[in-house]
Amino acid sequence: MTRKKTTNKQKLITDQNVDNLLTPVVRILASSGLSKTEILTSVELILSSMTEEGATQTIGVLRENDTYREMISKWTTSPAYLDEKGLPRTLGLRGKAGFSALLRSVNENASIPEAVAELKKYGNIDVGPDGKLKLLKNFLHVSSPNSIAFEPHFQFLSRASTATGVLSSRNGRLKPENFWRAAETIDLPKEKIPEFLAFSKARSMDFLQELDEWLRAHSEKNNSVKKRFRAGIGLFSFFEESI
Numbered sequence: 378m379t380r381k382k383t384t385n386k387q388k389l390i391t392d393q394n395v396d397n398l399l400t401p402v403v404r405i406l407a408s409s410g411l412s413k414t415e416i417l418t419s420v421e422l423i424l425s426s427m428t429e430e431g432a433t434q435t436i437g438v439l440r441e442n443d444t445y446r447e448m449i450s451k452w453t454t455s456p457a458y459l460d461e462k463g464l465p466r467t468l469g470l471r472g473k474a475g476f477s478a479l480l481r482s483v484n485e486n487a488s489i490p491e492a493v494a495e496l497k498k499y500g501n502i503d504v505g506p507d508g509k510l511k512l513l514k515n516f517l518h519v520s521s522p523n524s525i526a527f528e529p530h531f532q533f534l535s536r537a538s539t540a541t542g543v544l545s546s547r548n549g550r551l552k553p554e555n556f557w558r559a560a561e562t563i564d565l566p567k568e569k570i571p572e573f574l575a576f577s578k579a580r581s582m583d584f585l586q587e588l589d590e591w592l593r594a595h596s597e598k599n600n601s602v603k604k605r606f607r608a609g610i611g612l613f614s615f616f617e618e619s620i
Contacts, residue, residue, distance in 0.1 A: 398534060401541040439495060439519060439526035444484040446517040448492075449501065450589050452479060453515050465512040467505070476510050499526060515582065533611065570616055581612050
């Protein structure tokens with residue numbers, strides 16, 4: 378079967394992206410005994426259902442999400458941007474240790490007005506009446522009630538799909554080295570969920586902050602010879618009714 382050329386004005390996703398995202402899922406469905414017709418019918422029904430429900434959020438573009446992520450990391454760890462209590466300072470737009478200097482220290486070509494608008498849009502910063510910028514999130518937040526950023530959400534789905542592909546691969550050389558275990562129970566009372574989320578968030582944020590500092594300390598941005606890889610850990614919580 379030949380593929381029709383994809384037309385996407387914003388070029389948010391390529392045919393290769395689609396293949397990487399869907400292949401592990403389709404492989405699992407096919408392996409479970411579903412026929413091609415049944416799989417296609419399910420996809421059509423889901424698309425139809427989504428059309429009837431209507432979009433509750435719009436897709437936004439956040440092309441500099443890597444820049445913003447590293448910028449917030451530096452804002453929360455670098456002494457130049459911390460107050461006497463070790464917390465992120467409220468920054469002026471200009472100045473030696475201001476917002477613009479922080480942004481340019483990470484990406485000298487990044488747009489300052491665009492960064493302010495996008496970080497504010499997704500609830501990462503607040504701009505006070507005096508024009509100073511306050512950090513609201515210790516890690517890059519990529520969604521709001523009205524909009525979700527395409528790039529980081531697609532990256533999450535793509536990585537999860539890739540991990541699924543490795544776990545279900547028939548190739549003996551592929552091992553799930555990037556997955557260790559899941560901590561879960563099937564007997565948690567519903568009223569305990571808020572407590573679980575608060576506990577896990579508090580503990581994991583400390584761990585992720587430490588890991589973030591390690592990754593920044595071991596990155597080599599100015600070495601153009603070595604091949605580089607994107608590496609990290611992503612954590613998410615889940616809860617569903619037990620059968």
